[in-house]
Amino acid sequence: MIIYSLLCITLALAVYSLYLLWKAGSRPLAQAFMYLLPGLSLGVFLYLFGTWIYLSLYSKYFFGGCLVLFSASVLVREKRTGQPLPTRWKQGVYLFFTGVFTIASILYFTGTTGKPATVALAFPLKSGRYFVLQGGKGLPTNVFHFTLRGAIYAMDIVKLNKWGGRANRIFSRKLEDYEIFNDTVYAPCDGVVRRAYSNNPDNIPPAMDRGPKNTNQVLLEGATCYFFAAHLKMGSVIVTEGQEVKTGQALGCVGNSGFSTEPHLHMQAHAKEAGVPWYKAKPLYMLFNGKGYLLNEVINAR
Missing domain, CATH: 2.70.70.10 (Glucose Permease (Domain IIA))
Incomplete structure (x- = not known):
């Protein structure tokens, strides 16, 4: 059933975005951005486009609160040194999807049709x-x-x-x-x-x-x-x-x-x-x- 599939995709990607933010919080700030950027851009995209309504509108608000808290934790959590960076191909994938999700989030507000009548x-x-x-x-x-x-x-x-x-x-x-x-x-x-x-x-x-x-x-x-x-x-x-x-x-x-x-x-x-x-x-x-x-x-x- 497509409704269940869309909801499961939204929930799975939401958990993954929070996981990336959690990983960013344990890295030195110089490395944290490699996880912070894709995690935050994916999270914002899901907040705007996700099929939360099939579960409850309040689940969207709950996720939004988690997104803010996990993003803030990047600044306050204890950093662990010696953490390996993502492989180069994974860095490329992260940067690519960061760009895709950021553009989609901007277009959510502006659209692609110019100023409408x-x-x-x-x-x-x-x-x-x-x-x-x-x-x-x-x-x-x-x-x-x-x-x-x-x-x-x-x-x-x-x-x-x-x-x-x-x-x-x-x-x-x-x-x-x-x-x-x-x-x-x-x-x-x-x-x-x-x-x-x-x-x-x-x-x-x-x-x-x-x-x-x-x-x-x-x-x-x-x-x-x-x-x-x-x-x-x-x-x-x-x-x-x-x-x-x-x-x-x-x-x-x-x-x-x-x-x-x-x-x-x-x-x-x-x-x-x-x-x-x-x-x-x-x-x-x-x-x-x-x-x-x-x-x-x-x-x-x-």
Whole structure:
């Protein structure tokens, strides 16, 4: 199962990054950097990109605390002389991956798409704490969406329970175990409904079968943009095509229809361009209540 595999990789690499920092702490400072740099760069990368949410958001914070403590220990632990340096080929590997992880961590914040065009919207969910499962400013944080017909700023949102997880277990075949399932989706702006249907069945994880109309969805045409919400629950959409809606009006509920591994809300926004289909128009980076969000960030909507 891919979820278990990704979580195990995150945990294994996290332990290895702490091990490198521990080794750095026992070396003279002149040698410590050969372990400190790869250990710290790997640790920061995992803190930003790791799949902690499959276990709990709090596991990420726990790892972050350990990362700080182990890094500080390099300065205070007793140094042992006579420790051998890593072999030359291992030094090269460490330096290479230090560069890779450092660049990836910088790109987490900057992205690779330059300064994006933005649109201000109200967050379409209202009843708790939410988590950006996929999202960001293009590569490397939004790899999957980057390949989807220009949806480079699309976001996948899940909801956090009181334990900091997105479901009652790491993986479940019960849709009701996922915190966001059946959560109400609200209009993020005033507009006119251009698409609205919810006749596609909800998949049982990990199935990703597309329905007769691919996925249950609502497409809203606002004053300056199109807003698209997908993977909605079967039979939940309560607006009709051509209907005018106001910000905060209920549209439907989160489900697991279409190409989706588990219940979540997919959303994206595009500029309005004459003669251009909405999904081919310029993608917009969504600002919710004035703030943009990146991969693995928490959105408080209480």
